[in-house]
Amino acid sequence: MKCRIMITLGLLMTMLAGPMVAQETAKETSTSSTTTIINDRSTHRWRHSTGVTDFNIEMRGKIELTDDDKDIKSISDDGYLEINKTTFGSKRTLVIESLGGGKVKKEYYEGRTKMEWEPAGKQWMAEILPEIVRTTTIGAESRVARIFKQGGTNAVLAEIGRIESDHVKSHYANLLMKHPVATKDYAAIVSKLANDLESDHYIAEFLKNNVSKFMQTKEATTAFFSATQNMDSDHYKTVVIKEALRGQIASLENVKVILQSASKMESDHYITEVLTSLLKQDNLNDALISEMISTTQSIESDHYRTVVLTRALDKQGLSNTSFQKVIESVKGIESDHYVTQVIKHLLDNKLTDEMLTLLLDITNSIESDHYRTEVLKSLLKRQDLTETQFEKLISAVGQMDSDHYKMTVLSDLLSKSIPDAKVVSIINITKDMDSDHYISEVLLDAAPKVKAGNNVMKDAYRSAAKRIDSEHYYGRVLRAIEE
DSSP: OHHHHHHHTTTOOOOOSSOOSSOEEEEEEOSSOEEEEEEOSSEEEEEEEOSSEEEEEEEESOEEEOTTSSSEEEEOTTOEEEEEEEETTEEEEEEEEEEETTEEEEEEEETTEEEOIIIIIHHHHHHHHHHHHHHSOTTHHHHHHHHHHHHHHHHHHHHHHHOOOHHHHHHHHHHHTTSOOOGGGHHHHHHHHHHHOOOHHHHHHHHHHTHHHHTSSHHHHHHHHHHGGGOOOHHHHHHHHHHHHTTOOOOHHHHHHHHHHHHTOOOHHHHHHHHHHHTTOSOOOHHHHHHHHHHGGGOOOHHHHHHHHHHHHTSTTOOHHHHHHHHHHHTTOOOHHHHHHHHHHHTTSOOOHHHHHHHHHHHTTOOOHHHHHHHHHHHHHHOOOOHHHHHHHHHHHHTOSOHHHHHHHHHHHHTSOOOHHHHHHHHHHGGGOOOHHHHHHHHHHHHHHHHTSOHHHHHHHHHHHTTOOOHHHHHHHHHHHHO
């Protein structure tokens, strides 16, 4: 009999002790059974059917059990509990109802016939109630209070270990946290629940409900963040981590734990949520930021990778190592738009010659003349170029298809104080331009330097001018150095 009862009640996992905001109905089906659970604002009903056996429970109010969990000690005013089971057409029913003022009426039926409560009714309740108690949240509040009073935190944790349902486990754990639990026990509670609960939903809800307490000790905080590593769901990991970081400064040790958890995520969206939340912390050192930057290489989305990299670059005092890792991550971005965004952020910093050379190589891979121009103009505003870098820049301009964008970059270059040889290189680029208008614009910008320069510059200038077909533009260009 007891074995059959345990099997029958195995799916009774969502009987709730507190009121629901709205009515909730759920069904579970298999080849041999159907389970229906209905919870409204005050009444909770459960029905399980195997085709041979129907088992029903309906309850309202708070229920207090006897110390051996075999009988009902009290029910809150207007509360009741009804349990009935039908097997092969044979039905048995228990009805326990509050009469108010702490009094309880207990009735037992076989079929429609009311039987004496003792001994049959009392015996059947004593048989089925202990299993019902551990399969539902019936009497949970009083049970946790009693167990805690008798054996403290460890006793309640032991009882949680005997419960199979994640819903009931988490309910008991939340009730435990309402008692005066010693702060030194917080870490053990978190670790116990993280190991016992299979559902990411329930472990996340438990951690969120008690986050303010678990952030009070170093050990509990570490256990809290470590618990996220047991979760499969990126969503729940992110929810828990962000909740813990809200208004809190995580220790550097715990930031490492969070990064380990984030590294196991598959969703670009959620890993970005975690990393950007971490980047809001004020106590991060360069090594940790560098590690976050490295993590971005696992982000496939150009958008999300860019979000993290630009947020990281907004942090002050980054080392060359961090900048180098940003450049490595940029190489994996395919979108010209996002490559440009990150490089422009990088160029707000003083970079080494080696890094600038690498950025120029990346710039050559940008297909859009518009975005390539944005990068080159930003580079010219913020950095001094070596001879090698200048040659790479000229090469990047020469590979553009648009004469407009070529002219834009070359005119920027000519507005700076540059040696005669570089002016000649710029003039020679016009040989790859088709538009008389844009050729003449570049040459006119170069004219003041050419007019004051040597014959090599003048010869290069005149040679470039001969490619202009328009008499109007040709005349303007020559007059610019001869008048």
